[in-house]
Amino acid sequence: MSARDRILGKLRAAAPAQTPVEPDVAGYYARHTLQHALPARLAHFSHMMRAVHTEVIYTRADSWPQALAARAAQAGWRHVLLAPNTAHGARAAQALQGLATPPQLKSYDRPIDDWKAELFHDVDAAFTTTRAGIAETGTLIVWPDADEPRAMSLVPPVHIALFDASRLYENFYQAVSTEGWANGLPTNSLLISGPSKTADIQQTLAYGAHGPRELIVLAIVPDDIDLAELEAAQ
Amino acid sequence: MSTHPITVHPARSFKANSHDAVNDPHLRKSFRGAMDFLMAKRAAQFPDHNELEALRSLGETVRQRCLAKLPQLLEKLEAQLTANGVKVHWAETPEEANAIIHGLIAARNGKLAVKGKSMVSEETELNHYLEAHGVQAVESDMGEYIVQLAGEKPSHIIMPAIHKTKAQIATLFHDNIPAAPYTEDVDELIQLGRNALRGMYLKADVGISGVNFAVAETGTLCLVENEGNGRMCTTVPDMHIAITGIEKVVEKLSDVIPLYSILPRSATGQAITTYFNMISRPRQPGEKDGPREVHLVLLDNGRSQAYADEQLRKTLQCIRCGACMNHCPVYSRIGGHAYGTVYPGPIGKIISPHMLGLNDTQDLPTASSLCGACGEVCPVRIPIPEMLMRLREEAARDPEEKVPHPLAGQGAAYSPQLARVWSLWRTVYSRPALYRAFSWLATRLRVFTPRRQLGWTVHRTPLTPAKQSLHELVRQRQSSR
Numbered sequence: 001m002s003a004r005d006r007i008l009g010k011l012r013a014a015a016p017a018q019t020p021v022e023p024d025v026a027g028y029y030a031r032h033t034l035q036h037a038l039p040a041r042l043a044h045f046s047h048m049m050r051a052v053h054t055e056v057i058y059t060r061a062d063s064w065p066q067a068l069a070a071r072a073a074q075a076g077w078r079h080v081l082l083a084p085n086t087a088h089g090a091r092a093a094q095a096l097q098g099l100a101t102p103p104q105l106k107s108y109d110r111p112i113d114d115w116k117a118e119l120f121h122d123v124d125a126a127f128t129t130t131r132a133g134i135a136e137t138g139t140l141i142v143w144p145d146a147d148e149p150r151a152m153s154l155v156p157p158v159h160i161a162l163f164d165a166s167r168l169y170e171n172f173y174q175a176v177s178t179e180g181w182a183n184g185l186p187t188n189s190l191l192i193s194g195p196s197k198t199a200d201i202q203q204t205l206a207y208g209a210h211g212p213r214e215l216i217v218l219a220i221v222p223d224d225i226d227l228a229e230l231e232a233a234q
Numbered sequence: 235m236s237t238h239p240i241t242v243h244p245a246r247s248f249k250a251n252s253h254d255a256v257n258d259p260h261l262r263k264s265f266r267g268a269m270d271f272l273m274a275k276r277a278a279q280f281p282d283h284n285e286l287e288a289l290r291s292l293g294e295t296v297r298q299r300c301l302a303k304l305p306q307l308l309e310k311l312e313a314q315l316t317a318n319g320v321k322v323h324w325a326e327t328p329e330e331a332n333a334i335i336h337g338l339i340a341a342r343n344g345k346l347a348v349k350g351k352s353m354v355s356e357e358t359e360l361n362h363y364l365e366a367h368g369v370q371a372v373e374s375d376m377g378e379y380i381v382q383l384a385g386e387k388p389s390h391i392i393m394p395a396i397h398k399t400k401a402q403i404a405t406l407f408h409d410n411i412p413a414a415p416y417t418e419d420v421d422e423l424i425q426l427g428r429n430a431l432r433g434m435y436l437k438a439d440v441g442i443s444g445v446n447f448a449v450a451e452t453g454t455l456c457l458v459e460n461e462g463n464g465r466m467c468t469t470v471p472d473m474h475i476a477i478t479g480i481e482k483v484v485e486k487l488s489d490v491i492p493l494y495s496i497l498p499r500s501a502t503g504q505a506i507t508t509y510f511n512m513i514s515r516p517r518q519p520g521e522k523d524g525p526r527e528v529h530l531v532l533l534d535n536g537r538s539q540a541y542a543d544e545q546l547r548k549t550l551q552c553i554r555c556g557a558c559m560n561h562c563p564v565y566s567r568i569g570g571h572a573y574g575t576v577y578p579g580p581i582g583k584i585i586s587p588h589m590l591g592l593n594d595t596q597d598l599p600t601a602s603s604l605c606g607a608c609g610e611v612c613p614v615r616i617p618i619p620e621m622l623m624r625l626r627e628e629a630a631r632d633p634e635e636k637v638p639h640p641l642a643g644q645g646a647a648y649s650p651q652l653a654r655v656w657s658l659w660r661t662v663y664s665r666p667a668l669y670r671a672f673s674w675l676a677t678r679l680r681v682f683t684p685r686r687q688l689g690w691t692v693h694r695t696p697l698t699p700a701k702q703s704l705h706e707l708v709r710q711r712q713s714s715r
Contacts, residue, residue: 002324003324003325003326003330003534004324006326007308007324007326007480007532007534007538008305008308008309010534010538010541010542011304011305011308011480011538011541012305013542014538014541014542014543014547014639015302015303015304015305016302016544019302020298020299020302020303021295021298021299022295022299023292023295023296023299023489023492024292024295025292025296025486025488025489025491025492026488028288028289028292028492029491031288032285032288048505052508108522108523110522111522111523112470112522112523113472116436116470117436120432120435120436136505137505137506138505138506139506145521146520146521146522149521149522149523149524150465150469150523150524151469151470151523154462154465154466154469155466155470172491172494172495173488173491176487176488176491177488181452181487182451182452182486182487182488184452185452185454185487185512185514186514186515187513187514187515187516187517187518187521187524188469188511188512188513188514188515188524189512189514190465190509190510190511190512191506191509191510192508192509193505193506193507193508193509194508195508196460196461196462196508196509197460197461197508198376198377198424198460198461199393199460199502200375200376200377200380200393200394200395200461201376201380201395201398201400201403201420201423201424202398202399202400202420203268203271203272203393203396204400204420206420206421206423206424208424208425208428209376209424209427209428209460209461209462209463210374210428210431210432210461210462210463210465210466211461211462211465211466211508211509212462
């Protein structure tokens with residue numbers, strides 16, 4: 001008999017006969033989900049994100065490439081990783097190339113195995129999109145894919161995340177249920193709530209433990225929301 | 235190749251260890267400070283008491299439903315993961331788990347493994363096993379890395395290096411990381427560790443991790459972390475081996491949501507961790523990173539013993555947040571190492587007897603004042619004090635007594651002498667005439683009361699009966715009215 005059969009045999013022999021109480025997860029979240037309008041949700045998202053050292057930049061659908069370029073010029077990144085095959089990646093590339101001293105652009109166009117050392121040592125910042133956000137905890141939902149693989153939001157010291165703020169859920173439950181995640185998940189899916197951090201040395205918080213030291217969120221705010229009011233709401 | 239197992243019984247030295255620990259003022263100070271910090275941070279995360287209690291109840295119901303269906307859910311998890319391309323392995327013992335993992339690494343001639351945090355791999359002493367078989371296993375969680383460099387074991391399940399000071403870590407890094415200067419600056423220390431470990435991710439043949447929740451519905455392994463080392467270990471090397479206990483399976487993806495909501499808040503007082511990493515498949519054609527091979531090792535190691543008993547099954551509800559130890563007056567005074575077990579503190583006292591047997595762990599359930607703090611903060615409402623009392627009972631039970639679900643080491647603390655005393659007392663106490671005669675004699679012959687009264691006088695002054703029994707005093711009082 002295999003270990004599998006022995007373990008399952010022991011568990012089956014002991015499994016309780018009565019049907020267990022079914023937890024009412026949906027009911028709990030129906031009672032505990034806030035119903036804030038987007039500006040309030042967004043203000044809370046930014047408050048939570050900024051509390052863990054994330055930089056949130058409010059921008060617009062037509063002007064975010066300029067905001068990205070300005071931030072890049074300020075930081076002086078020399079090597080930026082992005083996905084030129086995507087619409088947002090192409091716009092970002094165009095804006096960055098328009099800088100006085102443009103960074104060298106790299107794309108994740110081959111398997112990690114072929115350029116591991118370069119990815120680890122010669123990329124200053126990576127630019128990716130995000131799937132959605134979660135207001136309650138200040139969280140980005142990222143589903144890496146062939147264009148923007150998993151390591152892009154992990155290995156480079158700076159991660160710039162483009163976030164369509166109209167896709168901001170109140171909480172994790174709302175995201176999972178609205179998007180029907182239970183019907184199938186990709187190879188890897190992520191919740192990211194700030195830059196990498198640790199408090200393993202004498203409970204002293206330090207950022208950039210293994211992953212990005214900086215997380216910069218370029219939040220595309222719908223035009224009907226006033227940016228100054230949004231900043232003031234925080 | 236075979237290695238002789240070295241049999242050690244560190245938990246047997248619990249009393250001596252704890253005596254040493256309470257007399258170490260530095261250790262007392264660092265644990266007191268850390269526990270106060272963690273308790274305050276947790277409290278700040280739950281300003282709404284009603285929300286906390288509702289979420290705890292939900293977490294408890296979710297875990298109990300998953301445990302009630304455990305065998306079916308494990309089969310479903312296996313089927314779903316297999317369909318996703320993840321290979322599932324089963325191990326009854328730590329030795330089996332280690333052999334499986336080593337076999338997988340050896341099959342691709344691997345020499346270096348990077349490890350994310352996994353308490354289950356501490357259970358199996360995987361690092362030691364792999365080293366003995368020519369595979370270097372490097373811990374990548376900062377706390378675990380520090381503890382590994384120091385040749386020690388974690389003293390807390392969430393903050394493994396909580397017992398170490400900055401100065402000790404500065405010396406460790408200076409001595410062990412090539413070209414590392416001596417610095418006590420925490421940011422600089424973390425950068426030294428970061429750079430050293432980044433070199434390891436680049437070279438590693440395999441990444442090993444634990445699992446926080448394994449979702450049967452979708453075949454997904456969920457990992458909770460702040461540092462990103464777990465993501466590194468499960469993204470950069472070409473093979474990922476996850477190891478977890480059989481109790482970690484949950485039925486639905488939505489089950490994870492309340493559990494993940496309460497876990498970081500209870501553990502470290504964070505609203506959420508930096509990363510929640512959901513892994514459902516190995517690298518697919520066209521994808522450019524992630525491991526091409528993903529394996530899950532499911533370990534029993536005594537969990538099925540706890541499962542067999544309806545009351546003790548609740549032990550398996552645990553989501554490993556560590557809140558019970560943070561709030562434990564015993565843990566905060568003696569620290570994690572004194573227990574001599576992988577899991578210290580209240581949860582360790584109730585889970586270790588199933589993993590190691592009561593012969594090695596009989597003292598652990600007694601190391602509690604039954605103050606109840608652990609049960610009050612437990613995010614899934616494990617009645618830890620009840621479990622402690624039950625385990626005390628099982629340790630003191632006659633080893634020959636037949637019970638439906640005997641525990642390994644039943645009767646480890648059994649004393650025939652003590653059993654006779656209680657049996658005698660039962661006889662006396664249940665017969666009024668005998669009881670009256672006994673109390674008359676005990677009060678009149680009080681000067682002859684033995685000075686040594688078994689366990690009672692180990693830490694207390696002897697009991698001496700009053701001059702008259704309570705019954706007599708009450709009778710006198712009533713007749714004098």
